[in-house]
Amino acid sequence: MTVTIYVPRDSGALAVGAEKVAKQLQAEIDGRNLDVKIVRNGSRGLYWLEPMVEVETPNGRVAYGPVKATDVPALLDNGMADGRVHPLWLGLTDQLPFLARQTRLTFARCGITDPVSLDDYRAHDGLKGLEHALRLSPAEIVAQVTESGLRGRGGAGFPTGIKWKTVLDTAGTQKYIVCNADEGDSGTFADRMIMEGDPFVLIEGMVIAGIAVGATRGYIYTRSEYPHAIAIMNEAIEVARRGGVLGPSVLGSSHAFDLEVRVGAGAYVCGEETALLESLEGRRGIVRAKPPLPAHKGLFGKPTVINNVISLASVPIILDRGAAFYKDFGMGRSRGTITLQIAGNVKYGGLFETAFGLSLGEIVEDIGGGTRSGRPVKAVQVGGPLGAYFPRELFDTPFDYEAFAARDGLIGHAGLVVFDDSVDMLKQARFAMEFCAIESCGKCTPCRIGSTRGVEVVDRISANIEPEKQIEVLTDLCNTMKFGSLCALGGFTPYPVMSALTHFPEDFRPAPVAAAAE
Amino acid sequence: MQGARTDIAERAIGIIDQLKGKEGPLLPILHELQDEFGYVPEEALPLIAQALNISRAEVHGVFTFYHDYRDHPAGRHVLKLCRAEACQSMGAEALANTARQLLGVDWHDTTADGAVTLEPVYCLGLCACAPSAMLDGEVIGRLDIEKLEEIAAEVRL
Numbered sequence: 001m002t003v004t005i006y007v008p009r010d011s012g013a014l015a016v017g018a019e020k021v022a023k024q025l026q027a028e029i030d031g032r033n034l035d036v037k038i039v040r041n042g043s044r045g046l047y048w049l050e051p052m053v054e055v056e057t058p059n060g061r062v063a064y065g066p067v068k069a070t071d072v073p074a075l076l077d078n079g080m081a082d083g084r085v086h087p088l089w090l091g092l093t094d095q096l097p098f099l100a101r102q103t104r105l106t107f108a109r110c111g112i113t114d115p116v117s118l119d120d121y122r123a124h125d126g127l128k129g130l131e132h133a134l135r136l137s138p139a140e141i142v143a144q145v146t147e148s149g150l151r152g153r154g155g156a157g158f159p160t161g162i163k164w165k166t167v168l169d170t171a172g173t174q175k176y177i178v179c180n181a182d183e184g185d186s187g188t189f190a191d192r193m194i195m196e197g198d199p200f201v202l203i204e205g206m207v208i209a210g211i212a213v214g215a216t217r218g219y220i221y222t223r224s225e226y227p228h229a230i231a232i233m234n235e236a237i238e239v240a241r242r243g244g245v246l247g248p249s250v251l252g253s254s255h256a257f258d259l260e261v262r263v264g265a266g267a268y269v270c271g272e273e274t275a276l277l278e279s280l281e282g283r284r285g286i287v288r289a290k291p292p293l294p295a296h297k298g299l300f301g302k303p304t305v306i307n308n309v310i311s312l313a314s315v316p317i318i319l320d321r322g323a324a325f326y327k328d329f330g331m332g333r334s335r336g337t338i339t340l341q342i343a344g345n346v347k348y349g350g351l352f353e354t355a356f357g358l359s360l361g362e363i364v365e366d367i368g369g370g371t372r373s374g375r376p377v378k379a380v381q382v383g384g385p386l387g388a389y390f391p392r393e394l395f396d397t398p399f400d401y402e403a404f405a406a407r408d409g410l411i412g413h414a415g416l417v418v419f420d421d422s423v424d425m426l427k428q429a430r431f432a433m434e435f436c437a438i439e440s441c442g443k444c445t446p447c448r449i450g451s452t453r454g455v456e457v458v459d460r461i462s463a464n465i466e467p468e469k470q471i472e473v474l475t476d477l478c479n480t481m482k483f484g485s486l487c488a489l490g491g492f493t494p495y496p497v498m499s500a501l502t503h504f505p506e507d508f509r510p511a512p513v514a515a516a517a518e
Numbered sequence: 519m520q521g522a523r524t525d526i527a528e529r530a531i532g533i534i535d536q537l538k539g540k541e542g543p544l545l546p547i548l549h550e551l552q553d554e555f556g557y558v559p560e561e562a563l564p565l566i567a568q569a570l571n572i573s574r575a576e577v578h579g580v581f582t583f584y585h586d587y588r589d590h591p592a593g594r595h596v597l598k599l600c601r602a603e604a605c606q607s608m609g610a611e612a613l614a615n616t617a618r619q620l621l622g623v624d625w626h627d628t629t630a631d632g633a634v635t636l637e638p639v640y641c642l643g644l645c646a647c648a649p650s651a652m653l654d655g656e657v658i659g660r661l662d663i664e665k666l667e668e669i670a671a672e673v674r675l
Contacts, residue, residue: 015644015659047646186602189643224586225642227655265545265584268640270604282544283576284583300541342646344607349646371607381603385640417604417645431606435640 003081004076006061008111010196011228012189017052018051020069025053028076028400036081042197045351046098047272053067054093057083063090095120098348098367103329104315105337110197116235118243121200127245129316133208134253135310142168145315147323149335154180154271154308154355155383155412157334157401157447160315163305167213170303175215177206177300178306181222181229182271182353185384187415189356190339191309193351195222195229199236199312200245203259205312207250208319209305210257218259219299220309221276224266233261239320253508268385273306275441286441287487308413310339329355334400342368344381344417361395364418375420379504381428383412386492388499389419389428408499410492425504430458432496436489437475447490450481454497461508471501523561529554530562534569544570544580548587557588593635595627595673597621598652601662602636604645613649614638617665620670634673 007022008014022038029036044063046052052065062083073086080087090096104110113120121127146161165399167175179202183191194202206218222229237259240246248256267276267285274288277299281360298304314336318326327335327354334356340363342349348367362379371377371412379389388409390397397407404411419428433454440447454477461470478494483493501508533550534577537543547566558581567574581587599614621629621636628635644650647659653669 009655011642012644012647012659015650015657016647050647183643184641186641187645188641189645192643223643225639225652228657229643262542263543265549265551265586267584279545280542282542282570282580284580344604344645344648346646350648385603392672415604415645417607419607423607428603428606431603434660435602439640 001035003034004039004056005036005081005237006039006056008043008051009040009115009228009232010050010111011192011226012047013043013050014228016050016066016266017068021051021053021067022073024069024072026075028072032076034076034081036128039114041113042111042115043193043351044093044099045107045193046096046348047350048348049090052090053080053484055080055083056112059083059092061093063093063096065090070359071235077206098350098352101367102338102353103355104353105195105317105326105329106201106310106339107198107351108317109201113198115197115199115232116239118200118239118245121198122318125320126200126316127204127251129319130204130208130245130251133211133319134251134255138168138212139212141208141319144323145212148318149323149330149333149399150311150314150318150326151334152308153310153314153339153413155185155410157411158312160307160513163295163307164209164212166293167215167303167305170296174217174300174302175213176299176302176304177209177213177215177259178277179217179220179272179309179312180271180276180305180306181220181309182276183199183206183226183309183413184223184268185386185413185415187343187381187384187417188341188413189343189415190341190351190413191222192229194309195226195233195312199233201242201313201316203236203240203245203316204311206259207245207257208315209307209312210468211250211255213303213305215276215305216256216258218257218258219280220261221263221264221270221280224262230261230263237261267441268435268443269487269489272489275487277304277306284441286443287489289486310413311382329333330397331355331357331400332402334402338399338411338414340399341415343415345371345373345420346418347372354374356398356400358399359395360390360397360399360416361392363399368416368418371418371420373420373422375422376423377418379419379425379428379500381417381419381496382415383410383495384415385432386410386488386495387412388495389413389425389503390499391503393503408495408502410495416471425500425507426462427456429497429508430455430462432500433458436493440489444484444486444490446481446484447486447493450477450485450490451493453477454481454493467509474501522553526555526559527561527565530565530571534562534566538569544577545584548581548584552587556591560589572620572675593632595634596637597634597669598637598639598642598674600640600642600644600648600650604641605649608648610649613661613663617666617670620666631674639648
């Protein structure tokens with residue numbers, strides 16, 4: 001019987017040598033005349049074990065990792081094709097603690113299936129949500145999404161169902177579904193993983209959105225920094241067209257829907273929804289003032305649903321299993337699961353999907369295993385470059401939209417970047433301002449000018465020029481940016497700056513001891 | 519020289535004609551031109567303006583807004599080093615300093631022999647295997663000094 005061996009084609013695995021492993025494995029299979037088939041899957045999200053190779057056995061999939069190309073001959077000599085023990089043997093994949101503790105709803109198939117096989121997708125419950133949606137009226141689909149409590153996973157946390165209802169209720173000859181896959185936040189990679197590991201779930205979510213609001217065209221706007229995601233997404237769209245999931249008659253119904261991938265050009269601000277729409281239309285990525293909302297006047301002035309990848313990819317399971325099933329996970333007003341991305345200086349970095357409500361400390365220390373460097377954790381930045389730095393003292397904060405907001409932070413796209421005690425928080429505050437200055441679209445003054453002035457003020461603090469006065473200026477400047485900026489870029493840059501200043505004041509007051517030691 | 523100019527214009531027109539029917543065609547056209555020529559030739563900008571019936575200023579504005587588009591060719595190789603937070607937490611700044619020394623260039627510059635252009639990038643989505651880099655479109659994770667030295671030697675071959 002043919003044995004199946006899985007070698008990921010996820011960027012994170014490729015970045016640490018998965019392509020070489022796959023080539024070596026194929027050469028050995030050919031040379032030894034083995035009855036083995038290689039499937040290039042997505043990543044399971046255990047990045048410290050990548051490249052993680054899996055073998056299908058009668059007891060389930062067995063994992064080996066991290067595998068180097070030079071390990072392959074010995075692994076095969078040792079009986080890897082039968083799942084035999086070897087120093088790189090990790091046991092049954094599903095029983096690895098990092099995976100066993102998760103609740104994978106959105107990522108149910110990621111890393112398990114062949115990302116571009118529609119048959120594989122169907123065999124793992126794919127398209128069930130869409131099939132169910134086709135039996136419902138648009139209003140019923142929207143009601144399911146609203147009832148599930150799903151909120152925008154891009155960061156803003158706006159209820160997805162309400163957005164959809166607005167578009168459904170707005171008249172328009174042409175409506176659009178736009179997927180915001182411009183995942184520019186450092187520490188986040190969930191969108192990339194879905195596009196590379198289970199692209200059909202995103203396609204299915206977008207088709208359901210189209211049917212729900214009466215849109216027939218969709219765009220996935222992603223980043224030029226994601227070449228593999230673009231390639232796999234395009235391949236999957238082709239397969240979906242041939243399989244009748246996309247096209248003039250979705251799964252044989254009277255609904256038409258088709259979509260296209262569009263690639264950005266290195267502007268972070270295009271992750272902001274209105275700047276993204278401008279960019280899609282072929283203009284500079286300049287933020288639009290709201291209102292009008294994109295739901296009323298979005299792409300080309302037409303009613304538009306614009307949702308993050310993870311929001312859209314969570315829709316199929318809601319339609320398949322029902323709103324109540326999804327809503328049952330989570331806490332407070334944060335329902336369902338959140339796809340945590342644990343990154344930076346951390347021992348066990350990767351994707352961890354779980355119900356809302358774990359504490360920050362549990363995530364960093366317990367699941368992430370602390371720092372990779374082995375030094376104590378000093379700060380965790382949650383929610384990307386516009387998210388706050390949390391000190392250990394706030395590790396009891398539960399992962400929930402409101403709980404983070406109550407502590408002057410945000411969960412954003414749920415990326416966590418861990419820093420050890422060697423980090424200088426003044427430098428991090430400076431970087432936040434510098435990044436805002438580089439990426440500002442220039443439309444509003446607080447962001448455009450404030451960020452540059454912010455860098456200068458932080459530099460004066462670090463040069464010990466009237467630091468107390470400068471800190472006052474910085475605080476005031478952050479206040480102006482927070483309340484005076486048009487979008488989240490200028491409006492949220494104060495989060496990393498002020499959290500660094502508030503929680504790590506010692507880094508902002510150069511110790512006289514250091515000067516004396518020179 | 520005149521021949522080369524005409525050739526650029528012809529190839530550019532071919533690309534523009536092929537893509538101008540799309541909704542919002544400007545970014546796809548600029549991407550395709552850069553893929554074709556390695557940069558966006560100045561003489562292509564008025565051609566785009568004409569084909570899309572927009573002003574030359576508008577095309578120029580879009581072209582200069584986005585970090586990706588170049589107005590001159592890059593080196594034979596392009597090395598992008600991630601400077602964002604997740605990579606910072608794993609020592610990306612020190613690595614970037616080493617890279618600049620090894621190659622003898624600053625950000626956005628090309629080595630005198632035309633071998634490599636060094637670019638900053640803010641996140642490649644490889645944050646759980648930081649520090650990361652991209653060499654000619656190939657992703658690289660867990661970058662360290664040894665790998666960087668290998669790359670520096672490799673690009674000079």
